[in-house]
Amino acid sequence: MQLRSSAWVLAGAIAAAAGGSAAIEAQQGPGLTGFSRANAATELEWEGKFKAIPDPDRIRANMKQLAAEPHNLGSPYQKQDADWILNQFKSFGLDAKIEQFDVLFPTPLERKVELVSPGHYQAALKEPPIAEDPTSGQSGQLPTYVAYSADGDVTAPLVYVNYGVPEDYDRLAALGISVKGKIVITRYGNSWRGIKPKLAYAHGAVGCLIYSDPRDDGYFDGDVFPKGPYRPSQGVQRGSVMEMEKYPGDPATPGWGATAGAKRLAREEITNLQKIPVLPISYGDAEPLLKALGGPMAPVEWRGALPITYRVGPGPATVHLVVKSDWKTVPAYDVVARIPGSTFPDDWIVRGNHYDGWVNGAADPISGQSALLEEARAYGELLKQGWKPKRTIIYCAWDGEEPALLGSTEWAETHAEELQQHGVVYINSDGNGRGYLNAGGSHSLESFVNEVAKTITDPETGESAWTRLLKRDLDRAKTDKAKLAVMNGDDIRISALGSGSDYSPFLQHDGVASLSIGYGGEDGGGVYHSIYDDFYWYTHFGDTHFVYGRALAQTYGTLIMRLADADVLPFRFTNVASTVATYEQELEDLTKGPGGTKGFDLVPLNEALASLREAASAYDTALAAAERDGGIYKKPAADLAALNKLLYQSEQKLLSSEGLPERPWYKHTLYAPGFYTGYGVKTLPGVREALERHDWKTAAVQEAALVKALGAYTAQISAATARLTDSGQ
Numbered sequence: 001m002q003l004r005s006s007a008w009v010l011a012g013a014i015a016a017a018a019g020g021s022a023a024i025e026a027q028q029g030p031g032l033t034g035f036s037r038a039n040a041a042t043e044l045e046w047e048g049k050f051k052a053i054p055d056p057d058r059i060r061a062n063m064k065q066l067a068a069e070p071h072n073l074g075s076p077y078q079k080q081d082a083d084w085i086l087n088q089f090k091s092f093g094l095d096a097k098i099e100q101f102d103v104l105f106p107t108p109l110e111r112k113v114e115l116v117s118p119g120h121y122q123a124a125l126k127e128p129p130i131a132e133d134p135t136s137g138q139s140g141q142l143p144t145y146v147a148y149s150a151d152g153d154v155t156a157p158l159v160y161v162n163y164g165v166p167e168d169y170d171r172l173a174a175l176g177i178s179v180k181g182k183i184v185i186t187r188y189g190n191s192w193r194g195i196k197p198k199l200a201y202a203h204g205a206v207g208c209l210i211y212s213d214p215r216d217d218g219y220f221d222g223d224v225f226p227k228g229p230y231r232p233s234q235g236v237q238r239g240s241v242m243e244m245e246k247y248p249g250d251p252a253t254p255g256w257g258a259t260a261g262a263k264r265l266a267r268e269e270i271t272n273l274q275k276i277p278v279l280p281i282s283y284g285d286a287e288p289l290l291k292a293l294g295g296p297m298a299p300v301e302w303r304g305a306l307p308i309t310y311r312v313g314p315g316p317a318t319v320h321l322v323v324k325s326d327w328k329t330v331p332a333y334d335v336v337a338r339i340p341g342s343t344f345p346d347d348w349i350v351r352g353n354h355y356d357g358w359v360n361g362a363a364d365p366i367s368g369q370s371a372l373l374e375e376a377r378a379y380g381e382l383l384k385q386g387w388k389p390k391r392t393i394i395y396c397a398w399d400g401e402e403p404a405l406l407g408s409t410e411w412a413e414t415h416a417e418e419l420q421q422h423g424v425v426y427i428n429s430d431g432n433g434r435g436y437l438n439a440g441g442s443h444s445l446e447s448f449v450n451e452v453a454k455t456i457t458d459p460e461t462g463e464s465a466w467t468r469l470l471k472r473d474l475d476r477a478k479t480d481k482a483k484l485a486v487m488n489g490d491d492i493r494i495s496a497l498g499s500g501s502d503y504s505p506f507l508q509h510d511g512v513a514s515l516s517i518g519y520g521g522e523d524g525g526g527v528y529h530s531i532y533d534d535f536y537w538y539t540h541f542g543d544t545h546f547v548y549g550r551a552l553a554q555t556y557g558t559l560i561m562r563l564a565d566a567d568v569l570p571f572r573f574t575n576v577a578s579t580v581a582t583y584e585q586e587l588e589d590l591t592k593g594p595g596g597t598k599g600f601d602l603v604p605l606n607e608a609l610a611s612l613r614e615a616a617s618a619y620d621t622a623l624a625a626a627e628r629d630g631g632i633y634k635k636p637a638a639d640l641a642a643l644n645k646l647l648y649q650s651e652q653k654l655l656s657s658e659g660l661p662e663r664p665w666y667k668h669t670l671y672a673p674g675f676y677t678g679y680g681v682k683t684l685p686g687v688r689e690a691l692e693r694h695d696w697k698t699a700a701v702q703e704a705a706l707v708k709a710l711g712a713y714t715a716q717i718s719a720a721t722a723r724l725t726d727s728g729q
């Protein structure tokens with residue numbers, strides 16, 4: 001009976017969700033959060049006009065142009081792309097310019113991988129052109145390599161280390177196998193690629209190969225390119241292996257802009273370059289090497305999908321590895337367009353997507369850049385029709401993201417002071433695909449993202465992007481209880497941001513609240529960072545009709561217009577409080593886990609969270625009251641400006657001035673890339689990583705820094721509440 005009645009409730013709830021976006025949106029009631037009645041009506045009118053403008057055919061044409069030739073940082077076609085984007089912005093009527101930075105970017109002079117015994121195999125290290133794919137045979141492609149590897153020439157026995165994450169080395173130790181003096185071969189996946197050689201070096205290895213196992217993005221998942229979207233046998237994933245978990249951007253200018261004449265570190269002074277030679281290889285090249293390994297069988301979870309018996313080694317396979325790079329400084333061209341605000345010109349909404357690829361880079365990054373240009377064109381149209389955004393909107397096409405978030409980091413470092421004064425929100429994308437809305441970012445913007453997602457029509461289902469996401473969460477929830485939890489949650493959760501794209505310097509260094517959004521999940525594939533990520537692949541296997549490109553432009557356009565036009569900015573803090581509480585619970589579990597210390601004191605953190613919860617709900621209550629009686633919208637513009645500044649500068653209060661242990665560039669106390677996982681986010685990173693290492697002393701120091709930051713954040717929210725309730729003003 002119990003089960004049956006809960007099934008009924010559930011059926012009703014799902015029916016409500018399935019009722020379509022209109023039904024759900026109706027529940028939101030009239031009005032628009034942060035807008036007076038009159039302004040809400042005008043805003044919705046302009047948003048409607050905006051949404052009608054982005055055109056899939058134009059997004060397609062943008063991609064065709066920008067991805068026509070290899071356009072990595074420093075290449076001739078990348079400069080052409082920069083000029084083309086600049087002229088596009090100008091043709092939309094926007095004020096645009098190029099900001100140049102000079103950055104250290106090594107490219108290959110010499111690469112060699114050979115099996116020297118038993119037998120001999122010379123790795124091809126080359127992706128062959130494919131007849132159907134017209135750009136795959138172009139000249140000017142960067143050879144297969146990883147940037148910021150050490151130069152070196154080593155010959156040593158090989159050891160297979162699975163994904164090369166810390167647990168894999170524990171497992172090897174249990175097997176009695178050391179990688180000291182060896183070359184390791186590791187597969188892509190489970191961690192940021194730069195972590196793999198870093199850990200290999202820490203364990204004494206002298207070289208590192210990283211290969212794409214067909215189990216992870218090759219024939220195990222589906223047909224390979226050109227028959228299907230997955231990685232062919234000679235496809236290689238290029239990438240960066242800079243230790244960006246220490247700091248991203250130009251390695252020679254940590255923390256300051258790589259402008260002309262800026263002070264630069266000598267190469268020996270730089271701390272985030274790899275210490276051993278590293279090369280990425282295809283599974284075609286990996287197979288003969290892995291096949292020649294002896295020693296114990298690899299643990300079951302370590303085995304991939306090659307038709308071989310996976311063994312760990314060491315040897316008898318012995319490998320000769322050579323890497324030599326040209327360590328040159330090249331120009332990075334950021335293209336920046338500005339739409340000045342009419343009422344609050346000193347409040348900046350910053351929007352960016354990179355436009356450099358490893359090779360032709362159609363999916364990564366041009367699918368996002370092409371949509372960004374459509375947003376900018378649509379704004380140009382609206383400006384001609386008389387739209388006047390209250391706040392300044394800044395559109396950025398970043399160069400040099402692939403090697404090390406170079407263009408965005410140098411810009412965010414150069415303009416750090418202005419960004420901390422004026423930066424309202426930074427909004428990022430990095431390519432786009434087909435399927436579900438995928439959002440990550442500052443949790444103070446979580447409610448806002450939900451509100452906007454309800455207004456975007458999903459191209460495949462015709463329901464809202466938000467409803468589609470909710471249905472997926474329902475599908476994924478395994479139990480009735482979990483399904484009810486999904487239904488009862490007010491907002492769909494957004495994820496925390498680690499690293500791996502251009503939001504990192506804005507959020508984690510400057511403390512500007514950030515969002516990163518894209519569609520995806522239905523268009524799997526294995527051409528990431530290969531020559532096959534091109535227009536042909538994208539128009540056969542990606543968002544082939546560019547309708548999700550249009551949805552992306554509509555999503556961003558709506559987010560940005562609402563931020564630019566709101567009377568009161570849409571920051572909400574109860575979502576922050578509840579999300580951080582879940583992180584705190586994870587810390588408690590850590591202290592209870594095997595090897596945990598029962599004595600570690602999380603009481604100060606709990607108290608700080610209780611105060612935050614209280615302040616956040618007081619702000620919500622005050623805001624709701626002020627909106628209900630409309631009093632807030634009668635305040636003088638200067639008062640609203642002061643309130644808004646308190647709101648958007650709140651994120652900066654979450655920074656600690658000392659930054660994280662061993663990596664002071666990262667200052668955010670809630671979000672950072674993991675020191676041993678790289679891309680993957682570590683929330684409450686200072687405390688969490690110290691607890692994981694059983695370093696109780698550092699954990700206590702970091703807890704104090706976190707509590708201090710949360711206290712300052714809470715005080716800022718309370719100051720905003722006081723502004724709201726101060727009726728005399």
Ligand SMILES: [Zn+2]
Binds near residue numbers: 401
């Ligand atoms: Zn990218």
